[in-house]
Amino acid sequence: MKKTRRLLLFIIVCAGIVFGYSLFNKDETTTIPPKQASADGNADSGELSGSIGEDPSDDTPTATEKPTNTNNPDSGNEGKGENEAGSGQTEQTEDGIVVIAKPAEISVLVNKQHKLPEDYNPTDLVYPDVRFIFSEKIEKRKMRQEAATALEKLFAAAEDDNILLAGVSAYRSHKTQTTLFDRYVKRDGLEKARTYSALPGTSEHETGLAIDVSGSDGKCAAADCFADTKEAQWLMKFAHEYGFIIRYLKGKEKITGYQYEPWHLRYVGTDVATEIMESGEVLEEYFDAVPVTK
16 A cells, blocks of 8 residues: 555656656747847947948048148148148139138148238248348348248258359248239230249248249359259259259149249248159149149
């Protein structure tokens, strides 16, 4: 009798274990829905959604965009400008000529299409400690501080190579440029005058960053014969090392609008000057601002 009861109890316990196991196993095999991905991408990896190879944070300019200029007008760190006026960005136009919004930029493009504001006057003009073909301390002896310092180094380096340079004409005020241009027009007519002289506001001399030079004897000063001098040859090779370019190159007359002027130096900083020297470009080409001719 006792054996029968023990057997029955054993059967009941086993049946309970089997039933409980079946219920537990049923819960374990229930299908669990997959984890939902974040709308921004994989919730675990943090990767951004988008096409393969696409970087949403990449703001590199496309082929049709120009690099943003980061020039500081008071430094020598240059790069290409962000629009047609070069680093001295444009503001408005009048009579087909663009008025430059940032005339104090070191690498500002000033030419027949881009003019300085009527009231622009450089605030940091100084007298560079270099030889000039005249002795008076007058307006045309001045340059902006950074350009003046660079000019002193250029003249010293030239002298080390037995090349004696002299300044002919540097800064000109708007008033002075107006007087000069009017004089040339009366002498040679407007069309001829514009091949070698600039309309007031469009002369680089008004920036305080340009200077005409010659040999120390003053021969061939601002004249075609300067091209054949040893001074001109030295400048063509080494001026860029001190931040200057020969602004109006031979063969580029249709781009610059001026005849070849091996005596006309323009300070743009060593980085830009070196790039222009190596490329053989003029400032208009460097800033992708070549005038359209019909």
